[in-house]
Amino acid sequence: MNADTPHWVPPLRSDVIELLTPGKNPFYEHADVQLFLAWRDGRAVGRISAHIDHLALEQPVEQGMGPGTGNWGMMEAEDAAVMAAVIAAAEDWLRGRGMTRALAPLSLSVWDEPGLLTKGHDHSPMIMMGHHRAEYEGWIAACGYCETKQLHTFIVPVHEGFPKLINRIVASGERNERIRIRPVDMGRFDEEATLILSILNQAWSRNWGFVPITDSEVRYIKTKLKPVLYPEINLIAEYDGKPAAFMLCLPDVNEALKDMNGSLLPFGWARLLWKLKRRKWTAGRVPLMGVLPEHQNSRLASQLAFMMIEHIRRWGVEEMGVDRAEVGWILDDNQGMVAIADAIEGEVNRVYSIYDKAL
Known part of the structure; x- marks a missing residue:
């Protein structure tokens, strides 16, 4: 169904199977x-997943989830009639289990690939982002x-650096002895990853759509991310010697995956490992950052963000040869993060929409 979609990147079949297999993906817990x-x-002309996340049901209604909210995702359809049929099947399943509302698409969790691509079909997605046919928007609305x-x-923009004001903020922070920006210590990777995900749970706890990451998911995420983590661009910010914020950056592994047709065999593994070892990528993505609640909505929070972004920019350009960088996803009404993206002259290049319907 995506063979004629030029910018679609086939996911690794092994990753999709793992995502959908109870006992392998801790989401099922x-x-x-x-x-x-x-x-x-x-x-086969279509597919869909329907799911009820019991942790999401416990979240405040004003944050997007809450009691009665079920989800569907992983949808693909050959035409509008098939899309209507698979959505109806998902809705019937959710309704039969007491759900009164569908919030979708989430494939599977909000931490995986949320939303339907509604802007940005003219270029391929970066790592851990979805890509959908443009027709899907109208087909879903029709339901x-x-x-x-x-x-x-x-x-x-990465090559020319950021505006002078941002450079002054970064330079001021670099002179401040109370601030330390350090790379993730791969020798203590488990401890560092647990720290980062703990900050994430605290930093995002009041965000729309938030669902806490469980201890099992922390262990799972650590295993999945470790092979593609370069410590120099995955950072922890400390203030007065205590962790205050983090920022993750991943090379755009989709560069290597695009021509593999979803399989690492027979030579995909070798090609991917060669790329990882060479550390040469044309693009990178900052998927996550978080600042502890006690520092949010302060000048320190934005200063730490600018310092980490600039550190990643320098190293990415000088050591990896990056010429494109992407930040996000960011909620459209997250004023603090949108302001940071605007300040470094970021432009919206992709929009993912999440939809709602009473069942």
């Missing part, structure tokens, strides 16, 4: 999931769904 396939004339939230990614 707190969620009920049902997978559906649509068939026509003996041929009675209304947009409730947008997630934005920002393309950021």
Whole structure:
């Protein structure tokens, strides 16, 4: 269904199987999931997942989730009729389990690939971001769904550096003995990753769509991210000797995956490992950052963010040869993060929409 979509990057089949397998993906420890396939004339023409995340049900309604909220995602469809059929199947399954609302698409969790691509079809997604056919937007709307939230990614200039004001803020921070920006210590990787995800849970706890990351998911994420982490661009900011914030940056592994057709065999592993070892990538993505609640909404928070972004920019350009960088996703109404993206002259390059419907 995506063979004629030039900018779609086939995900690794092994990763998709792991994502959908109970016992491998810890999402299943707190969620009920049902997978559906649509068939026509003996041929698969669509798919969808329906799921109820019990941790999401416990979140405040004003933060987007809450009681009665079910989800669907992983949708693909050959045409509008198939899309309507698979969505109806997901809705019936959710309704039959007492859900009164569908918030979608989430594939599977808000921490995986949330939203439907509604802007940015003219270029390939970076690592850990989805890509969908442009027709899907109209097909989903025709099923009675209304947009409730947008997630934005920002393309950021890297070669020429940031505006003078940002450079002054960074320089001031670098002179401040109370601030230390340090790389992740790979010799203590488990401890460092646990620290980062702890900050993430605290920093994002009041954000729209937040669902806490469990201890099992922390262990799972550590295993998945370690092979693609370069410590020099994955940073922890300390203030008065205590962790205050973090920022993660990943090379755009999709550069290597795009031509593998979803398989690491027979030579995909070698190609990917060669790319990782050479540390030469044309693009990178900052998927996550977080500042502890006690520092949020302060001048320190933005200063730490600018310092980490500049550190990543320098190293990415000088050591990795990066010529494109992406920041996000960022909630469209997250004023603090949008202001930071604007200050470093970021421009929205992709929009992902999340939809809502009463069941």
